[in-house]
Amino acid sequence: MMKPTLADTDARQGILDRINTKHVDIPPLPDVDVDRVIQFDEPIDKFVEMLAMVGGQAHQVDSQADVRAQLEEIEVFRTATRIVSLAPESIAGTIDATQIEDPHDLSTVDWTIARGEFMVAENGSIWIDGDTLPHRVLLFIAQYLAIVVPRSQIVSNMHQAYERIENFSARFGVFVSGPSKTADIEQSLVLGAHGCRKLQVLIVGDL
Amino acid sequence: MLPIVQHPAAAKEFVNDPNRSRWHDQALWFVRSKRDKQAASLPEWEYLRETASGIKTHTIANLAHYLQEFERNATARGAVVHWARDADHHNEIVLRILRDHKTKRIVKSKSMLTEECGLNHYLEDNGIDVVDTDLGERIVQLRGETPSHIVLPAIHIKKEEVGDTFHKHLGTDEGASDPKYLAEAARGHLRDKFLAGEIGITGVNFAIAETGGLVVCTNEGNADLGTSLPRVHIACMGIEKLLPRQRDLGVFTRLLARSATGQPITSYTSHFNGPRDENSELHIVLVDNGRSRLRESETFRAAMHCIRCGACMNTCPVYRRSGGHSYRATVPGPIGSVLSPTRDQNSYKSLPYACSLCGSCSDVCPVKIPLHHQLLAWRGELVGKKLLPLSKRLSMRCASYLFRFPALFRLVGKVGRFALRVLPRWATHNRLNVWTIARELPEPPKESFHQWHRRHRNH
Numbered sequence: 331m332m333k334p335t336l337a338d339t340d341a342r343q344g345i346l347d348r349i350n351t352k353h354v355d356i357p358p359l360p361d362v363d364v365d366r367v368i369q370f371d372e373p374i375d376k377f378v379e380m381l382a383m384v385g386g387q388a389h390q391v392d393s394q395a396d397v398r399a400q401l402e403e404i405e406v407f408r409t410a411t412r413i414v415s416l417a418p419e420s421i422a423g424t425i426d427a428t429q430i431e432d433p434h435d436l437s438t439v440d441w442t443i444a445r446g447e448f449m450v451a452e453n454g455s456i457w458i459d460g461d462t463l464p465h466r467v468l469l470f471i472a473q474y475l476a477i478v479v480p481r482s483q484i485v486s487n488m489h490q491a492y493e494r495i496e497n498f499s500a501r502f503g504v505f506v507s508g509p510s511k512t513a514d515i516e517q518s519l520v521l522g523a524h525g526c527r528k529l530q531v532l533i534v535g536d537l
Numbered sequence: 538m539l540p541i542v543q544h545p546a547a548a549k550e551f552v553n554d555p556n557r558s559r560w561h562d563q564a565l566w567f568v569r570s571k572r573d574k575q576a577a578s579l580p581e582w583e584y585l586r587e588t589a590s591g592i593k594t595h596t597i598a599n600l601a602h603y604l605q606e607f608e609r610n611a612t613a614r615g616a617v618v619h620w621a622r623d624a625d626h627h628n629e630i631v632l633r634i635l636r637d638h639k640t641k642r643i644v645k646s647k648s649m650l651t652e653e654c655g656l657n658h659y660l661e662d663n664g665i666d667v668v669d670t671d672l673g674e675r676i677v678q679l680r681g682e683t684p685s686h687i688v689l690p691a692i693h694i695k696k697e698e699v700g701d702t703f704h705k706h707l708g709t710d711e712g713a714s715d716p717k718y719l720a721e722a723a724r725g726h727l728r729d730k731f732l733a734g735e736i737g738i739t740g741v742n743f744a745i746a747e748t749g750g751l752v753v754c755t756n757e758g759n760a761d762l763g764t765s766l767p768r769v770h771i772a773c774m775g776i777e778k779l780l781p782r783q784r785d786l787g788v789f790t791r792l793l794a795r796s797a798t799g800q801p802i803t804s805y806t807s808h809f810n811g812p813r814d815e816n817s818e819l820h821i822v823l824v825d826n827g828r829s830r831l832r833e834s835e836t837f838r839a840a841m842h843c844i845r846c847g848a849c850m851n852t853c854p855v856y857r858r859s860g861g862h863s864y865r866a867t868v869p870g871p872i873g874s875v876l877s878p879t880r881d882q883n884s885y886k887s888l889p890y891a892c893s894l895c896g897s898c899s900d901v902c903p904v905k906i907p908l909h910h911q912l913l914a915w916r917g918e919l920v921g922k923k924l925l926p927l928s929k930r931l932s933m934r935c936a937s938y939l940f941r942f943p944a945l946f947r948l949v950g951k952v953g954r955f956a957l958r959v960l961p962r963w964a965t966h967n968r969l970n971v972w973t974i975a976r977e978l979p980e981p982p983k984e985s986f987h988q989w990h991r992r993h994r995n996h
Contacts, residue, residue, distance in 0.1 A: 334637075336617070352832060354597070356599045358595065359782075362787060466765045467765035471765075492786055495783075501811050503810075512757050513798070515676075515696050516696045517567060524728070525804070
């Protein structure tokens with residue numbers, strides 16, 4: 331075991347003193363009035379539209395039993411051999427990530443099938459709770475990512491989204507909106523930067 | 538002493554290449570247009586900006602309280618919170634963590650704070666292999682340059698130049714410049730670096746006092762890949778990055794990516810609450826580096842609201858045509874021209890003049906920093922401190938004298954109108970007069986406004 335690096339707090343008091351010496355009147359902290367922000371009558375439709383805009387693909391299926399057939403339509407899924415599924419009730423994987431200790435050993439994973447908690451219509455994102463991930467790297471290291479999310483779980487906007495996760499207890503959580511992407515070379519959009527090359531979202535009716 | 542930045546001279550090379558200057562201008566205007574579309578898609582856009590500004594004003598006013606609350610909660614979640622008074626101190630803290638872990642290789646995601654502190658050079662001088670993993674930052678790192686934009690670090694580089702750089706460093710085909718091909722090559726190259734990285738360093742977009750958690754936003758997924766493989770994560774942040782409550786993120790995640798790149802949200806908005814597990818470490822470095830001093834200024838305090846979206850750069854007519862490097866600072870553009878002189882007035886005194894006072898920056902700023910008012914205020918301060926060049930000071934003195942004596946003013950006007958008519962071109966367009974390098978003089982009017990008014994006042 332290496333010696334732990336202790337907090338360097340030598341400058342702490344100096345910084346706080348400097349701030350405290352200059353008193354600034356404190357205006358009240360504003361709250362967002364949810365009646366003043368956008369809501370959608372058909373949030374699923376908006377979600378599907380926004381997901382397409384951010385480069386992801388939505389598939390609406392009635393039942394969990396349809397998830398595999400839906401994914402089988404994608405060639406890179408049919409030919410994939412190393413699949414981690416975190417939604418085994420919908421689809422089985424080929425690797426049990428809970429048996430893997432070092433996240434580096436997941437570097438050759440073809441697909442991760444993750445569980446989404448809920449969708450956000452305004453930006454096509456899905457909240458993933460870190461407690462569902464045996465290794466958080468699974469979301470980012472797999473070549474392809476699919477997220478299975480219940481159709482009933484959707485909010486219109488980010489204010490409602492944060493209301494839902496007000497006291498989430500996991501050490502990690504992430505809103506995923508589309509596949510990883512970059513436009514750093516001449517503003518040309520390229521999907522598949524460091525994380526997944528493509529993102530499939532399976533919106534399941536009976537989940 | 539820092540060297541004195543003369544923005545016009547620093548911009549000269551970029552501006553004198555009209556193809557590049559125009560291309561750069563259009564690339565950024567494209568980003569600005571995408572931002573407009575996103576802003577217009579939300580009827581509550583102005584309400585969000587006002588709320589964001591209110592949250593930031595409150596937080597900066599009450600900063601000591603929120604910093605302590607954040608430290609307490611982050612520590613309770615198992616993070617180690619360090620306090621750095623300035624850039625050097627920040628770099629020393631990071632190096633000490635690396636040394637304690639006998640680390641030689643680190644993977645970094647985009648952090649303007651570490652750029653501000655010069656962390657890369659410091660670590661390299663101390664034998665650490667630093668890999669920037671954001672594609673744009675990797676491009677400028679391989680080229681031995683610095684980012685020219687805080688969100689789009691390689692916006693000034695053409696794809697052919699990226700192709701040359703990758704051919705040299707990554708072995709891509711000579712002459713290849715297809716962005717897809719180049720990005721794929723970088724993906725392969727950086728995957729190996731991610732797998733070999735011993736410690737991951739990231740910046741911070743938002744830190745939450747109430748939870749002690751951090752939020753990092755990326756499109757590439759590099760911050761996540763860089764911190765979910767190694768056991769140690771170092772997060773570096775300026776003390777102004779705080780938000781009081783987690784629900785405040787509802788406002789800021791809606792504004793950030795829409796303002797920055799015209800996306801409804803970044804691909805990944807990652808929330809880190811403490812280290813990954815019991816066997817991992819999260820170090821958070823809170824950096825002052827002049828921020829507590831900036832907070833003391835009534836005029837410039839609001840610059841601490843900045844969430845580093847880059848919208849003010851994308852819209853700035855001067856930035857778009859002169860390129861980010863002409864500001865000679867980590868943060869260029871309007872917000873950079875406000876912040877840089879707070880570090881060193883004399884060095885950066887030309888930056889508040891790299892501005893037409895058009896006000897577009899203030900209009901797009903998601904947290905409503907009154908940028909063009911601040912730039913004008915800087916000019917007042919600089920004049921008061923006699924930091925302007927003699928030529929500008931003298932001509933302003935002459936103008937002030939002229940305006941005080943109407944008869945003299947009328948006479949000089951007459952002389953001017955006459956001179957405009959009779960002077961040969963070589964007398965006005967020569968190398969002594971920089972004003973006419975790219976401008977024509979106006980047609981002389983037949984009479985002054987004063988004369989015209991006199992003729993018409995009885996009608």
